[in-house]
Amino acid sequence: MRLLLSWVRDFVDLKATPTEVADTLALRGFEVASIEPLDKGDAVVDVEITANRPDCMSVIGLARELATAFDLPLDVTPAAQPYDGGQTTLSESTLKVTLDDPAGCPRYTAAIAEVVVATTPAWMTERLQLAGLRPISAFVDVTNYVLLELGHPMHAFDLDTLEGRELRIRRAEPGETLTTLDGVARTLDPAVLVIADRRRAQAIAGVMGGARSEVSPNTRLVAFESAYFDPPSVRRTGKRLGLKTEASARFERGTDVAAPPLALRRALGLVEQIGAGRRVGQPVDLFPQPRGPRTIRLRRARLAQLIGISVPDAEVARILAGLCLSATAEPDGWQVVVPTFRVDLVREVDLVEEIARHYGFDKIEPTFPAMVQPAPPPDPRIPRDQLVRRLLSAAGLTEAVTFGFIDAAAAAAFAGADGRRPTPIANPLSAKFEVLRPLVVTGLVDALAHNRRHGRRDVALFEIGSRFSAPAGETRAVAMAWTGAALPEHWSGGAREVDFFDAVGAIERLCAGMGATVSFEHADAPFLVPGESAIAVVGMGTSVGRVGLLQPAILDARGAPPHDRVYVAELELDRLAPPHGGPSERAPWCPRR
Numbered sequence: 001m002r003l004l005l006s007w008v009r010d011f012v013d014l015k016a017t018p019t020e021v022a023d024t025l026a027l028r029g030f031e032v033a034s035i036e037p038l039d040k041g042d043a044v045v046d047v048e049i050t051a052n053r054p055d056c057m058s059v060i061g062l063a064r065e066l067a068t069a070f071d072l073p074l075d076v077t078p079a080a081q082p083y084d085g086g087q088t089t090l091s092e093s094t095l096k097v098t099l100d101d102p103a104g105c106p107r108y109t110a111a112i113a114e115v116v117v118a119t120t121p122a123w124m125t126e127r128l129q130l131a132g133l134r135p136i137s138a139f140v141d142v143t144n145y146v147l148l149e150l151g152h153p154m155h156a157f158d159l160d161t162l163e164g165r166e167l168r169i170r171r172a173e174p175g176e177t178l179t180t181l182d183g184v185a186r187t188l189d190p191a192v193l194v195i196a197d198r199r200r201a202q203a204i205a206g207v208m209g210g211a212r213s214e215v216s217p218n219t220r221l222v223a224f225e226s227a228y229f230d231p232p233s234v235r236r237t238g239k240r241l242g243l244k245t246e247a248s249a250r251f252e253r254g255t256d257v258a259a260p261p262l263a264l265r266r267a268l269g270l271v272e273q274i275g276a277g278r279r280v281g282q283p284v285d286l287f288p289q290p291r292g293p294r295t296i297r298l299r300r301a302r303l304a305q306l307i308g309i310s311v312p313d314a315e316v317a318r319i320l321a322g323l324c325l326s327a328t329a330e331p332d333g334w335q336v337v338v339p340t341f342r343v344d345l346v347r348e349v350d351l352v353e354e355i356a357r358h359y360g361f362d363k364i365e366p367t368f369p370a371m372v373q374p375a376p377p378p379d380p381r382i383p384r385d386q387l388v389r390r391l392l393s394a395a396g397l398t399e400a401v402t403f404g405f406i407d408a409a410a411a412a413a414f415a416g417a418d419g420r421r422p423t424p425i426a427n428p429l430s431a432k433f434e435v436l437r438p439l440v441v442t443g444l445v446d447a448l449a450h451n452r453r454h455g456r457r458d459v460a461l462f463e464i465g466s467r468f469s470a471p472a473g474e475t476r477a478v479a480m481a482w483t484g485a486a487l488p489e490h491w492s493g494g495a496r497e498v499d500f501f502d503a504v505g506a507i508e509r510l511c512a513g514m515g516a517t518v519s520f521e522h523a524d525a526p527f528l529v530p531g532e533s534a535i536a537v538v539g540m541g542t543s544v545g546r547v548g549l550l551q552p553a554i555l556d557a558r559g560a561p562p563h564d565r566v567y568v569a570e571l572e573l574d575r576l577a578p579p580h581g582g583p584s585e586r587a588p589w590c591p592r593r
Contacts, residue, residue, distance in 0.1 A: 001049050001057050002131045006042045007149070010078045011063040016070060018043035024069045025062070028357045044130050052344040054253035058151025061341075068322030068358050079149055079266055095159065095223055099286045100170040104193040105205060106291070107228040108169055109260040111283035112159060113271050115139070115219055121274050133246075138276035139215050139222050142267050144246075151341075152226065152255055152263040153247035155195075155203060159221035161213045164198030167223065169205065176201055180208045180243075192237050195225065206234035206251035207243050222277065226264040228257045239427070256341035257291050293340055298351045299333040306352045308367045311359050319358040325351075380579040381476065384514075385464050388478055388573070391513040395506045397462040397480060402443025404466060405433035410446070413554045414439045414527050420469035436468035440479035441570045445550065448481045449560035458484030460498075464573070477545070479570040480506060500532055503547050503567040507536055514577045520547070527551055528568075536569075538576060545571035 005021060008014055016024070022032040022045055031048040038044065047062065055061040060079060067074040097110050117138070124145055125135040133144050143154040159165060172178075172188035178201045179185045186204075188194065193205035203209040206229035215222055235252040238244055264283055271277045304310045316334070320327040325345075326337040338345045345351060356364065389399060411422035415438060422435040437443060444461050451459045462480045469475075486498040504520060511518040520534040525546050533548025547569035555564055 001047045001062070003045045003047055003059065003062050004042070004127060004130050005045065007059050007127055008063045008066065011060060011075055012067045012070075012072050014066060014070065014072065016066075017041070018045060021045060021066065024066065027361065028065060028069060030056070030065075038130075051253055054250055054255060054343060055151065055341045057250055057253075059149045061151055064323060068319060071318065071322070074322070074324075080262070094165060094281070095284065096164070096166040097284045097286060098166070098168045098170075099288065100168055101193060102288045104171070104230050104233045105169045105227055106230065106289065107257055107260050107285075107287045108167075109226045109264050109283060109285045110167060111224050111264055111268060112280040113139070113222045113224060113268060113277040114280050115222060116277045117275060119274075119276070124270075124274065137215060137217070138274065139219075139271065142270045142274075142276070143224070145270060146263050146267050147246060147250075150259060150263050150266060151250060152259040153206070153250055154263055154267055155209050155225040155247075156215045157202065157209070157213045157223040157225065158215050158219045159223045160219070162197040162202065162223065163200075166198045167202075167225070168196045168198070169227075170194065170196055172201055178202075178204065179211045180204065181211055181214060182208065183211065186241055189240075191240065193229065193233055204237060204241070204243070205229050207237055207241070207248045208245055221280065224264060224267055226260040226267070228255055228260055236427070254343035256339075256343075258340045261285055291340065294338050294346070296336050296338055296345065296348055296351055297333065298327075298336050298348055301332065302348060303333070303352050303355060306349065307356050307359075308364055311355055315359055316355055319355055320351075322358070323354060325354075381573075384573065384577050384579060387513065388464060388510065391510050392462045392478070392480070392506070395509055397460045397482075397506070400444060400447045400461045400463045402440075402447055402463060402465075403433070404437055404443075404468070405429070406435060406437045406442055406446075407432045408434045410442050410558065411435045411438055413551075413557065414442050420467075420472065423468045423470055438467060438469050439570055440465045440467050440477045441481060441568050444479050444481040445554065445558050445560075445566070445568070448483060448566060449555065449558045452483065452561050452564060453559060458488075460484075476573045477570055478510075478573055479568070481550075481566060481568045482506075483564055483566045497565065498567060500547075500549065500567060503569055504534070507545075507547060507569055507571065510571075511536075511538060511576065516576060518544075527554055536571060542575055544576045545569060 005014070005018060018035050018037060022035050025047060026032050033046040033048055036044040049056050056065065060076065064074055095110060095112055097108060099105060099108055120135055120138045120141045124141055128135050128141060128144055131148050135141050139156045143156050147153050171190045172192045172194045174189060176188045177185055178188060188201065194201035195203040195205055201210065202213040229251050231252050231254045234248055238248045238252060268279045317327060320336060324339055327334040336351055393399065405425065408422065415422055420438040422438050424435050425433065428434045440463055444463055447461055448459050460482045462478060464478045466474050467477050482498045482503060484498060485495040486502045487496060489495045508518055516538045519537050521537055523533065523535040524530045525533055525548065527550065528546065528548035529551060533546065535543050536545050536547060538544050548567065550566040550568050555566060
């Protein structure tokens with residue numbers, strides 16, 4: 001969020017310097033990326049907003065934080081000035097709005113404005129540019145201005161392009177297409193919420209408008225939209241379509257359900273203020289199931305227990321009032337009414353965090369927490385994994401840590417080993433994280449290929465982690481991968497390339513250190529070269545994993561240089577060394593407590 005300090009000063013009489021503002025925000029949990037000084041003491045402060053604070057993705061939201069921090073009154077009058085009441089009455093000014101999906105769109109407001117002149121004043125274009133947005137036209141600029149000021153996205157339709165002068169909030173039809181404002185024709189499905197006219201979709205709800213109903217220099221009447229969309233619905237739509245916009249970034253985190261009429265009034269007021277147009281008729285506000293603010297109980301004893309110090313009641317009341325949280329004192333604390341724009345405040349501990357942030361983390365003295373019960377014994381897998389690390393590090397391998405999410409192509413190459421099948425992820429972050437890894441070695445192969453592409457000739461890696469498959473569920477394993485020289489070059493002899501027996505030797509050393517005797521039996525695997533692969537067997541014939549030469553086709557697909565010979569191994573740790581908890585069951589590698 002690029003914050004223009006002169007814009008903040010519309011709402012707070014802020015005398016602090018840009019550096020003081022940045023330091024104050026940083027002390028309250030915000031990360032300040034940069035400060036760009038401007039003329040007359042003004043500056044643009046680039047603030048990183050965490051996903052749980054959508055209310056701060058606006059000028060007013062950060063102004064509220066600064067007002068509380070500097071103990072100054074917050075004046076929202078500049079953003080709440082109503083339009084002057086003047087309006088025209090046109091025969092074609094009617095707008096029908098139908099809310100077919102109240103779950104995806106709990107609230108929808110709309111209004112019509114007649115275009116007078118499409119010129120944006122210099123002060124508005126300057127603020128938009130400094131905030132990182134490109135001025136387009138008066139009505140679009142007004143919606144962007146409201147977006148930055150109030151944090152609530154809006155959209156403007158050319159009313160004459162809407163068939164039947166109708167807006168319907170519904171799910172897309174199967175195979176329905178829409179060309180969005182970026183010029184891309186997109187195929188939609190019923191999982192996507194759209195804003196449509198009588199015949200076709202005109203916008204993707206909460207994400208991007210359509211090109212057909214875009215406001216143009218020939219527009220006579222504008223239909224303003226100001227709505228609240230279900231955050232998970234917007235998030236899924238953005239991922240499905242690969243779209244990320246300023247609007248979706250706010251809607252998917254959770255906007256204020258009470259904001260749509262406020263944003264609509266502000267937009268109409270700005271249109272009349274800059275002389276771009278005037279409103280027509282009365283606004284529409286569809287809110288089938290109204291939602292009000294929630295109430296949270298804040299206990300004085302709980303506040304002191306979690307923070308570690310006693311915060312004076314006067315400070316608690318000041319901080320809550322500064323953040324626009326209405327608090328009623330009770331004998332043991334406060335009943336706090338949380339406004340709808342604070343979607344992150346749902347529990348008592350959330351209020352405690354707000355008090356701690358603004359009272360000052362620097363005022364909290366280090367204290368030991370009260371011990372109410374003895375600490376639980378450590379997980380027996382911890383010393384086992386630590387021993388595995390020591391043994392493999394001593395064998396010359398370097399530990400790596402890779403992702404448990406991988407792309408489907410990488411998983412498919414290792415599928416079928418011991419009947420293991422990749423587990424798809426229902427809501428992947430991207431195409432590179434579509435499935436859970438069936439084997440730990442999949443990530444090591446990518447890490448090894450990355451090292452080889454960057455000039456590292458000799459690579460020996462290991463990783464301890466979880467792997468996942470449809471029949472077996474989650475299991476713990478250790479994987480290894482080698483390529484290049486088996487030993488570093490020495491004056492007494494030349495370097496020797498790593499081979500199958502080096503890999504077997506490392507497994508034997510590991511098993512010996514774990515108190516197990518291992519043997520090897522010939523067995524092929526889909527991802528290993530036939531004739532250079534084996535299974536590792538311990539105890540009474542228990543197979544614990546595989547070792548062998550990786551198929552060259554897999555290396556080529558993962559970007560490794562041609563002609564590389566890579567040996568890999570993977571052992572299931574819970575079979576090799578089951579964790580033991582009781583003193584009579586303690587394994588030889590588990591230290592006695």
